Amino acid sequence: MLEDVKVKVKETFGFESEPYDTNVLLIHAERNSVRKLLEFLKEQGFNYPHTVSVVDYIPKGEGFQVNYILENLSEKKFVMVRVNLTESDLTVPSVHDIFPPLQPHEREAWEMFGIEFIGNPRLEVMLLPDWAEGLYPLRKSYDFKKHRKPSKEKK
Amino acid sequence: MGNSIASSGYTFVLEERKEVSGEDLGLLQEKLLQLNWGVQHPASGPMRLKVWVDGDEVVKVDPDIGYVLRLLEKLVEYRTWINAIVNVERACFIDNFGTMTGYSIAAEKIAGVEVPKKADYVRTILCEAGRIVSHLLGLGGIVGVLGVHTPTQWALIAREKFLDAFEVYSGQRIATSSIVPGGVRFEPTGKFIEKMVTAVDFLEKEFIPRYGEVFIDNPTLKIRTVGVGKVSKEKAVEIGLAGPALRASGVPSDVRKDYPYAAYGELDFKVVIREEGDAYARYLVLWEEIQESAKIIRQAIEGLPEGDYRTKFPVKVPPGEAYVNVEWARGCFGFHLISDGGTGPYRLKMRAPSFANLWALPEIMKNVKLADVPVIFASLYMCHGDIDR
Numbered sequence: 309m310l311e312d313v314k315v316k317v318k319e320t321f322g323f324e325s326e327p328y329d330t331n332v333l334l335i336h337a338e339r340n341s342v343r344k345l346l347e348f349l350k351e352q353g354f355n356y357p358h359t360v361s362v363v364d365y366i367p368k369g370e371g372f373q374v375n376y377i378l379e380n381l382s383e384k385k386f387v388m389v390r391v392n393l394t395e396s397d398l399t400v401p402s403v404h405d406i407f408p409p410l411q412p413h414e415r416e417a418w419e420m421f422g423i424e425f426i427g428n429p430r431l432e433v434m435l436l437p438d439w440a441e442g443l444y445p446l447r448k449s450y451d452f453k454k455h456r457k458p459s460k461e462k463k
Numbered sequence: 464m465g466n467s468i469a470s471s472g473y474t475f476v477l478e479e480r481k482e483v484s485g486e487d488l489g490l491l492q493e494k495l496l497q498l499n500w501g502v503q504h505p506a507s508g509p510m511r512l513k514v515w516v517d518g519d520e521v522v523k524v525d526p527d528i529g530y531v532l533r534l535l536e537k538l539v540e541y542r543t544w545i546n547a548i549v550n551v552e553r554a555c556f557i558d559n560f561g562t563m564t565g566y567s568i569a570a571e572k573i574a575g576v577e578v579p580k581k582a583d584y585v586r587t588i589l590c591e592a593g594r595i596v597s598h599l600l601g602l603g604g605i606v607g608v609l610g611v612h613t614p615t616q617w618a619l620i621a622r623e624k625f626l627d628a629f630e631v632y633s634g635q636r637i638a639t640s641s642i643v644p645g646g647v648r649f650e651p652t653g654k655f656i657e658k659m660v661t662a663v664d665f666l667e668k669e670f671i672p673r674y675g676e677v678f679i680d681n682p683t684l685k686i687r688t689v690g691v692g693k694v695s696k697e698k699a700v701e702i703g704l705a706g707p708a709l710r711a712s713g714v715p716s717d718v719r720k721d722y723p724y725a726a727y728g729e730l731d732f733k734v735v736i737r738e739e740g741d742a743y744a745r746y747l748v749l750w751e752e753i754q755e756s757a758k759i760i761r762q763a764i765e766g767l768p769e770g771d772y773r774t775k776f777p778v779k780v781p782p783g784e785a786y787v788n789v790e791w792a793r794g795c796f797g798f799h800l801i802s803d804g805g806t807g808p809y810r811l812k813m814r815a816p817s818f819a820n821l822w823a824l825p826e827i828m829k830n831v832k833l834a835d836v837p838v839i840f841a842s843l844y845m846c847h848g849d850i851d852r
Contacts, residue, residue: 328786329572329785329786331722332786355700355701356700356703356716357703358788358795358797358814359797359799359812359814361799361812361814362812363801363810363812364810375799377786377797377799377814381700381714381716384721384722386786388786407703408701408702408703409702409703409819409822409823411822412818412822413818433529434528434529435528435529435532435851435852436529436532437529445534445537446534446536446537450537452537452541
């Protein structure tokens with residue numbers, strides 16, 4: 309089943325894909341057609357979205373990786389759609405209208421990594437306190453020590 | 464936002480509303496009332512639910528979360544591969560075994576470590592015990608929000624027996640830190656097995672008959688829960704429900720069956736599903752899963768193999784990544800773990816089932832009665848440590 313998807317994605321979009329794990333297919337996509345790709349995958353039965361997982365790099369220090377993880381509940385297969393973003397342009401089109409459950413996941417990715425999901429209606433802080441907006445704590449460049457509370461002086 | 468009146472701990476905010484269903488209904492009806500349901504601790508943990516009501520009909524719901532944010536995903540990056548379990552298990556303290564198992568399997572996949580069979584069986588026993596412990600609190604919680612606290616107390620008595628077994632096994636009752644990459648941390652001694660069998664015996668012979676007689680086919684409970692918060696099969700997938708809530712809508716999704724891990728592939732059990740999709744169906748799914756879990760524990764104890772319970776896990780793990788799902792008590796918990804060749808995780812993304820259920824909640828709570836809000840909330844079976852991480 310995943311072999312079919314691999315061939316179809318290659319034919320329709322020209323994206324390379326590789327087996328990631330048993331039952332998981334990894335598709336290397338590009339930002340411009342990620343919405344179309346996800347719509348296509350939804351038609352193929354991958355209708356249960358798991359999450360948007362952002363990784364700070366690839367290659368290290370040069371940008372961010374956005375992974376969309378989708379499951380096919382009837383065939384019991386996964387796909388992972390990977391989009392690479394460079395440090396200078398951290399924008400990606402939102403897919404909240406294709407997969408409504410991903411809207412809060414995109415919101416979390418925005419507040420933790422500062423990746424702007426264009427079209428997402430609610431890019432506002434959710435988990436962090438209001439004063440922490442714009443700190444992007446899950447980035448590797450975030451300085452943990454700078455924001456730590458001063459410890460009590462030793463006796 | 465209008466004026467706010469504080470009286471006896473509640474805050475009411477009056478908000479202007481232009482029209483109601485296209486009609487101008489006069490001065491009083493033009494106002495929507497915003498209620499803060501549980502400013503700090505409504506039912507299962509610290510959160511706030513902003514509920515806009517028109518009369519006693521809910522118009523809109525917006526959860527306000529982040530009160531127990533610990534940023535576990537960041538903390539993990541400062542730990543070694545083994546030490547990271549203390550952060551991972553704190554995603555939710557009630558069933559900590561499932562999260563530790565998922566993280567460990569992901570780490571083992573990257574490192575290419577094969578776990579001894581005995582460790583798989585011990586993991587299965589602990590995971591299922593954790594599921595029972597968690598589901599017991601869930602059952603008590605659903606009846607608890609209706610104002611009856613006896614079932615919670617009964618559930619806690621049954622839960623104590625399992626905590627006794629965890630204490631014998633690891634020395635801790637709640638945060639056990641007992642499952643690590645490479646196996647489990649302790650030998651499953653005869654005393655532990657004995658305690659676990661005692662707990663399952665108590666559950667099956669004392670708790671289940673007594674609780675089932677009073678609180679399952681209970682007419683008052685049915686009046687409050689049957690048909691409340693109904694979600695159809697298609698809708699459940701569309702809004703992304705997870706775990707028992709998804710299965711209560713008739714979607715047979717269970718990671719233990721679909722992608723077997725630990726020893727689940729060798730054991731005989733069935734996936735509990737209900738077709739109704741309402742709050743009562745979600746309650747019954749929890750109830751039946753407890754009984755299934757008890758059976759799994761008995762089988763796993765029977766088939767517990769001899770041998771090692773832990774292998775060596777390397778200090779440095781080669782670069783790589785893995786996405787692993789486990790069926791945790793509250794649904795499928797996903798771990799996207801990445802290694803850059805260091806002594807600890809480079810990045811861990813946790814996909815929490817309660818987070819998915821929480822954001823499906825505004826959709827389910829449209830146009831329900833205000834009195835049903837606590838029932839629907841409790842029946843979705845969420846944990847706040849898991850939502851915020």
